[in-house]
Amino acid sequence: xxxxxxxxxxxxxxxxxxxxxxxxxxxxxxIALRSQGIDVQLYEKAQEFRPAGTGLGLAPNGLSCLDAxxxxxxxALKSSGCEVHHTVLKNIxxxxxxxxxxxxxxxxxxxxxxxxxxxxxxxxxSRLPSDIIHxxxxxxxxxxxxxGVEIHFDGEKSVYADLLxxxxxxxxxxxxxxxxxxxxxYIGSMCWRAVIKYRHELFNDYELVxxxxxxxxxYLLNVGGGYTSWISRKxxxxxSLSHSADEVKSRILHELxxxxxxxxxxxxxxxxxxxxxxxxxxRSPLSRWSQGRVTLLGDAAHPMAPAMGQGANTTFEDAYQLxxxxxxxxxxxxALTSYEQCRIERTKIxxxxxxxxxxxxxxxxxxxSTGQTQxxxxxxxxxxxxxxxxxxxxxxx
Numbered sequence: 001x002x003x004x005x006x007x008x009x010x011x012x013x014x015x016x017x018x019x020x021x022x023x024x025x026x027x028x029x030x031i032a033l034r035s036q037g038i039d040v041q042l043y044e045k046a047q048e049f050r051p052a053g054t055g056l057g058l059a060p061n062g063l064s065c066l067d068a069x070x071x072x073x074x075x076a077l078k079s080s081g082c083e084v085h086h087t088v089l090k091n092i093x094x095x096x097x098x099x100x101x102x103x104x105x106x107x108x109x110x111x112x113x114x115x116x117x118x119x120x121x122x123x124x125x126s127r128l129p130s131d132i133i134h135x136x137x138x139x140x141x142x143x144x145x146x147x148g149v150e151i152h153f154d155g156e157k158s159v160y161a162d163l164l165x166x167x168x169x170x171x172x173x174x175x176x177x178x179x180x181x182x183x184x185x186y187i188g189s190m191c192w193r194a195v196i197k198y199r200h201e202l203f204n205d206y207e208l209v210x211x212x213x214x215x216x217x218x219y220l221l222n223v224g225g226g227y228t229s230w231i232s233r234k235x236x237x238x239x240s241l242s243h244s245a246d247e248v249k250s251r252i253l254h255e256l257x258x259x260x261x262x263x264x265x266x267x268x269x270x271x272x273x274x275x276x277x278x279x280x281x282x283r284s285p286l287s288r289w290s291q292g293r294v295t296l297l298g299d300a301a302h303p304m305a306p307a308m309g310q311g312a313n314t315t316f317e318d319a320y321q322l323x324x325x326x327x328x329x330x331x332x333x334x335a336l337t338s339y340e341q342c343r344i345e346r347t348k349i350x351x352x353x354x355x356x357x358x359x360x361x362x363x364x365x366x367x368x369s370t371g372q373t374q375x376x377x378x379x380x381x382x383x384x385x386x387x388x389x390x391x392x393x394x395x396x397x
Contacts, residue, residue: 012038013332018151018161020139020174025298025315026167027124032069032323045138053117054193055221055229060108061391062313065320068393076123081115081224084207092213094260108389116195116223139173149293164294172300178291184281189358190239192252192277193231194270215362230266235362239279245272280305285348290336302347307357310350
């Protein structure tokens with residue numbers, strides 16, 4: 001066997017990796033790279049892992065990659081979330097317009113799971129030694145040379161690594177230092193959301209409810225364990241944030257004033273301080289994610305509107321693909337180049353379709369489209385969804 005190849009197979013191409021951000025993307029990347037014998041250290045600005053975040057959907061493409069990274073983890077996620085068998089579309093009066101049986105498992109080999117972000121974080125963190133996760137570490141900068149990267153944290157703390165991965169979200173400090181883009185792009189959609197212990201007979205018999213209003217909509221997700229995630233978004237060319245938690249709650253209840261009481265009731269039952277309010281943002285796609293010994297992953301690399309529910313799922317694709325590029329490359333630069341070539345074009349397309357999908361939620365003219373146009377659009381969507389969901393880890397002998 002070739003001596004260089006033997007060396008490559010016997011030891012990883014880098015010894016130590018620092019990941020900034022211990023959300024699902026950073027945790028998945030840590031699991032993936034540790035499986036290759038790499039010393040991975042995670043740095044998270046939060047002082048503790050606390051119940052936070054929204055409900056989200058884990059689609060077949062994301063689950064397939066997670067299962068390849070951490071065999072058996074999908075079963076753990078199933079017990080922590082909710083497998084979606086049916087979705088229902090309702091109007092704001094609470095009347096059912098349409099009920100659909102999901103076919104993800106039959107078509108793609110994995111189901112659609114809805115899960116609380118916090119529970120997803122906990123399941124992923126349970127696959128890692130606790131002493132590699134460093135909380136209360138807010139990254140404020142880094143410097144690199146040909147030998148490594150020195151990462152600086154608030155409080156005059158610094159660490160040194162062979163590679164820095166920025167997995168620190170849409171407002172990524174790492175991305176800003178690399179590319180200096182400023183604030184993300186507001187795409188014209190405001191959001192309010194929360195996860196609470198809640199049951200209502202009108203919609204909890206379903207796993208996923210979508211309520212369509214006038215340039216406004218609401219998702220109700222069963223995220224397992226008796227918890228419901230509600231998410232309301234509204235078209236708003238300009239955005240403004242409320243001044244207090246009570247004002248946030250009053251504002252969303254005002255937005256739902258004409259809606260059936262069953263939908264208002266879930267908001268009424270939510271403590272004001274648990275409601276998150278904010279703008280839906282993305283960023284323009286990058287032509288590269290890496291510079292030297294620094295690269296990006298997940299929302300830091302390709303933040304996208306949530307319309308397609310692909311933020312977390314494409315992040316897990318990133319983590320899987322990064323691991324494969326490390327395994328198949330002779331050196332770090334080759335691995336990062338391969339990683340970008342595998343990921344940038346696909347995520348760019350999904351970013352664009354997600355932004356379009358977000359605005360389609362509010363396009364009242366779509367309802368008056370001709371049947372032929374609607375049929376053509378459905379065909380295009382079916383092909384696109386197959387391309388997205390059918391992404392599977394390669395099988396190696």
